[in-house]
Amino acid sequence: MEDLQSFQRIGYDLIINEIPEGSRVLDLGCGNGKLLEELQTTRQVDGYGVEISAEGVSMCLEKGLYCYQGDIDDGLADYRDNSFDYVILNQTLQHTKRPRFVLQEIMRICRNTIISFPNFGHYTMRLQLLLKGRMPKNSLLPYDWYNSPNIHLFTIEDFQDYCDMHSYPVRQELHFSVNSDSKSRIKGYRPNLLAEFGFFILDGKSFVSK
Amino acid sequence: MNSHPAYNPHSVGLIKTNYFTFGTPPDYPLVMKSGRTLAPVTLAYETYGTLNESKTNAILVLHALSGTAHAAGYHSLDDPHPGWWDIYIGPGKVFDTSKYFVICSNVIGGCNGSTGPSSINPETGIEYGIEFPIVTIQDMVNAQWHLIQHLEIPKLLAVTGGSMGGMQALQWAVSYPEMVKSSIVIAAASSISAQGIAFNEVGRQAIYRDPNWNNGDYYRTGVPGNGLALARMIAHITYLSEKLMHEKFGRRLQDTELYSFDFHSEFMVESYLYHQGIKFVNRFDANSYLYMTKAIDYYDLKADYEDNLLHAFESTTSDFLVISFTSDWLYPSIQSREIVNALRANGKNVVYTEIETDRGHDAFLLPDDRLERNISNFLKSQYRKMDL
Numbered sequence: 001m002e003d004l005q006s007f008q009r010i011g012y013d014l015i016i017n018e019i020p021e022g023s024r025v026l027d028l029g030c031g032n033g034k035l036l037e038e039l040q041t042t043r044q045v046d047g048y049g050v051e052i053s054a055e056g057v058s059m060c061l062e063k064g065l066y067c068y069q070g071d072i073d074d075g076l077a078d079y080r081d082n083s084f085d086y087v088i089l090n091q092t093l094q095h096t097k098r099p100r101f102v103l104q105e106i107m108r109i110c111r112n113t114i115i116s117f118p119n120f121g122h123y124t125m126r127l128q129l130l131l132k133g134r135m136p137k138n139s140l141l142p143y144d145w146y147n148s149p150n151i152h153l154f155t156i157e158d159f160q161d162y163c164d165m166h167s168y169p170v171r172q173e174l175h176f177s178v179n180s181d182s183k184s185r186i187k188g189y190r191p192n193l194l195a196e197f198g199f200f201i202l203d204g205k206s207f208v209s210k
Numbered sequence: 211m212n213s214h215p216a217y218n219p220h221s222v223g224l225i226k227t228n229y230f231t232f233g234t235p236p237d238y239p240l241v242m243k244s245g246r247t248l249a250p251v252t253l254a255y256e257t258y259g260t261l262n263e264s265k266t267n268a269i270l271v272l273h274a275l276s277g278t279a280h281a282a283g284y285h286s287l288d289d290p291h292p293g294w295w296d297i298y299i300g301p302g303k304v305f306d307t308s309k310y311f312v313i314c315s316n317v318i319g320g321c322n323g324s325t326g327p328s329s330i331n332p333e334t335g336i337e338y339g340i341e342f343p344i345v346t347i348q349d350m351v352n353a354q355w356h357l358i359q360h361l362e363i364p365k366l367l368a369v370t371g372g373s374m375g376g377m378q379a380l381q382w383a384v385s386y387p388e389m390v391k392s393s394i395v396i397a398a399a400s401s402i403s404a405q406g407i408a409f410n411e412v413g414r415q416a417i418y419r420d421p422n423w424n425n426g427d428y429y430r431t432g433v434p435g436n437g438l439a440l441a442r443m444i445a446h447i448t449y450l451s452e453k454l455m456h457e458k459f460g461r462r463l464q465d466t467e468l469y470s471f472d473f474h475s476e477f478m479v480e481s482y483l484y485h486q487g488i489k490f491v492n493r494f495d496a497n498s499y500l501y502m503t504k505a506i507d508y509y510d511l512k513a514d515y516e517d518n519l520l521h522a523f524e525s526t527t528s529d530f531l532v533i534s535f536t537s538d539w540l541y542p543s544i545q546s547r548e549i550v551n552a553l554r555a556n557g558k559n560v561v562y563t564e565i566e567t568d569r570g571h572d573a574f575l576l577p578d579d580r581l582e583r584n585i586s587n588f589l590k591s592q593y594r595k596m597d598l
Contacts, residue, residue: 060561
């Protein structure tokens, strides 16, 4: 797992930009609570977190956040339908054991959801696999295959297909790469090849599960 | 003399137990959950630190089955042991008495200064014995409510406790939502498991079957020490984990190197339990033990709310910190999660964390950096919000 101290601020600016003041927000896999803390300071949100590590929960407590230590693979059932304005799944979906179930639960409990993930279709990934014949390992996915928490890797186009297949209404796509100063740079042109991270905002409110 | 730990700057120092009595006519008696009444009612309690002017820094500490009002400090300079949660209460400690006003209240039904089966029944002039009404967690909390009224504290910054104390903390937040800013529930449950009831019942049977028990009427004839000691020995096993016991005692023998091939206690763990039993008899009343275990067994928070835990928490306005321990098999984490899930479903503010430890149920009584840090940070943010 990532070092909780050096949790990267991937996509924070895009997320903060999207969330209106005073929203009720649930951050799944909130780590040390940095994003929630920033959302609380800049957007005065009602922030809640779910985090698998006890250390992460302790760090959230330090920041005065409410956090539940648990596995998001089975920890969402108790939340009521549409009970959060925003559910955030930032660089977390690829860690889940049952992404399909997690997404279904998120769509049930959220009015909106922000889902961001490392894009396995990025050209650096493709080149490493094509030219070296090795599992990609770089700043996006800095793990060896044997110690990676990323157990469900996918590309932006995979996720677009997935949303189509399940009739999840995509409200906005803001695929991006990260600058050295950790600011996000939107990649509008051929994102599946050129964006390091996928970024989807789905409309959970008007979604009715079949 | 100054080397006594009571003089340590982190100790609350020398402390006296206070007693508060209510229900003396013309006051109303305490109406118990069973429908019976109790009067007068005395509660033993101690306080540490100072109540601030706005009365926003009061924390009520609630004890477990065998606990007392004496949570911190020393009663005298001859006192070899401090209060039961002295590690956590004092200047600069988790419940920082230089910031917070900490109250520890004994429970009714106990035997450490509060009205219980060993108190004199004003109607008969002798000890209540098992004529004492059955006490529930709700009754304990209702009695404490009178104490908090008496102390003129409109809202508690926090109520907290472990085990049976955690049940009380939970009940406080449900029974008196307007008086509880936050609730810290440690190693507890909204109802004890069948396994927990089973262990309690074996303990009670040990007492019933002691010929000295005499249907609870033994205060002039000699206490059922064997039964009570046995009850304590059984219970003590449930407070530790298998791993901790193994580490602490293993298969080591006491005072001998070789098996004696007879039925004398020779394993270290045997003599440890034996010692725990004896120690307990000297400080606890067998009838109180029956009442306390019964209170735990009867506790079922959801039973008062159409058997639905979700409904139980609907009107609470308290914020919660719920903590469980991985090796606690008496109040396993799954029971804490049940509480937390019901709170989350109600959209309440709740922090839940499971502390990885081999120390079993009693972990909350021992020093633990993570427990200390989590409680201390939670209190800090609650105190900030309380002052707003």
